[in-house]
Amino acid sequence: AQSVTQPDIHITVSEGASLELRCNYSYGATPYLFWYVQSPGQGLQLLLKYFSGDTLVQGIKGFEAEFKRSQSSFNLRKPSVHWSDAAEYFCAVGGGGADGLTFGKGTHLIIQP
Amino acid sequence: DGGITQSPKYLFRKEGQNVTLSCEQNLNHDAMYWYRQDPGQGLRLIYYSQIVNDFQKGDIAEGYSVSREKKESFPLTVTSAQKNPTAFYLCAVGTSGGGTQYFGPGTRLLVL
Numbered sequence: 001a002q003s004v005t006q007p008d009i010h011i012t013v014s015e016g017a018s019l020e021l022r023c024n025y026s027y028g029a030t031p032y033l034f035w036y037v038q039s040p041g042q043g044l045q046l047l048l049k050y051f052s053g054d055t056l057v058q059g060i061k062g063f064e065a066e067f068k069r070s071q072s073s074f075n076l077r078k079p080s081v082h083w084s085d086a087a088e089y090f091c092a093v094g095g096g097g098a099d100g101l102t103f104g105k106g107t108h109l110i111i112q113p
Numbered sequence: 114d115g116g117i118t119q120s121p122k123y124l125f126r127k128e129g130q131n132v133t134l135s136c137e138q139n140l141n142h143d144a145m146y147w148y149r150q151d152p153g154q155g156l157r158l159i160y161y162s163q164i165v166n167d168f169q170k171g172d173i174a175e176g177y178s179v180s181r182e183k184k185e186s187f188p189l190t191v192t193s194a195q196k197n198p199t200a201f202y203l204c205a206v207g208t209s210g211g212g213t214q215y216f217g218p219g220t221r222l223l224v225l
Contacts, residue, residue: 009153032212043117043203043216044156090155094212098144100158100171101214 002027004091006104013081014112021076021107023091033074034092034101035065044090050074051096061085086111116140117217119204124222126191126198134189134220136204144207145187146214149173149200156203162187191222199224 005024013019025031032051036044048059055067065076074091088108092101120135136145144163148156158171162181176195181187191198201221205214 004155034213036216041219041221043119043218044205046213046215049213092156096212098161098163098207098212100146100148100161101156101212103148103155103157105153105155 002093002102004093004102004104006089006091006107008107009105010108010110012110012112015083016080019076019078019081019085019109021089021091021109023074023076023104024072025074025091025093026072027093027095029095032094032096033065033067034094035059035063035074035076036090036092037061038088038090038106040087047076047089081109081111083111083113085109117204117206117215119202119217119220121220122218124220125225126222127225129193131190131192132198132222134191134202134204134222136187136189136217137185138187138206138217139185140206140215141184142206142208142215143184144214145181146205146207147171147177147179147187147189148203148205150203150219151200159189159202198222 003026034049035047038044050067088106091104094101117138126132146161147159160179162168178190203219204217207214
């Protein structure tokens with residue numbers, strides 16, 4: 001069965017500091033990987049996705065993620081966080097078809113001034 | 114996403130009552146999905162539909178029902194059989210290739 005693990009429930013980062021959110025997945029075939037962000041009481045916004053090709057993918061709002069097949073990981077990074085980045089971040093995996101995605105439980109990002 | 118609307122934003126259910134959550138899209142995507150979100154639990158798939166007049170159960174379909182009579186609409190009914198309905202419900206639509214999903218703003222269901 002497929003699964004996604006986000007080991008960090010909460011992360012606190014100072015404004016201007018770099019950020020890395022961890023995501024590990026389990027999937028029996030070629031994974032399609034996604035990162036979404038959610039502000040309180042809102043829907044999810046797609047940050048970036050990986051299907052194939054270059055293992056370093058760029059997304060919106062200055063985020064990037066690196067796919068490492070050997071480690072079954074798809075970690076999200078940002079060089080310098082802004083207070084507006086405070087939100088809940090979800091990693092998800094799918095098979096590329098029209099079936100549903102499997103989500104991790106999320107990482108809550110807190111930005112310190 | 115501005116092309117996906119969910120209504121109402123808040124919904125209150127009384128004991129033994131069925132309630133229906135609306136999801137409408139103007140993105141012309143074939144696939145539509147319903148997820149349930151509970152605090153600290155991520156999103157769990159309730160039902161999905163890849164085409165009009167067809168839908169499949171997700172991981173937590175018990176106590177829920179859906180219909181897909183039009184491409185643009187995928188309403189979710191929370192029946193009285195769902196004993197713990199309080200949650201945030203998210204509708205999504207999907208592209209035909211790659212599996213990318215785009216989400217609506219959500220409906221919060223509360224039990225009176």
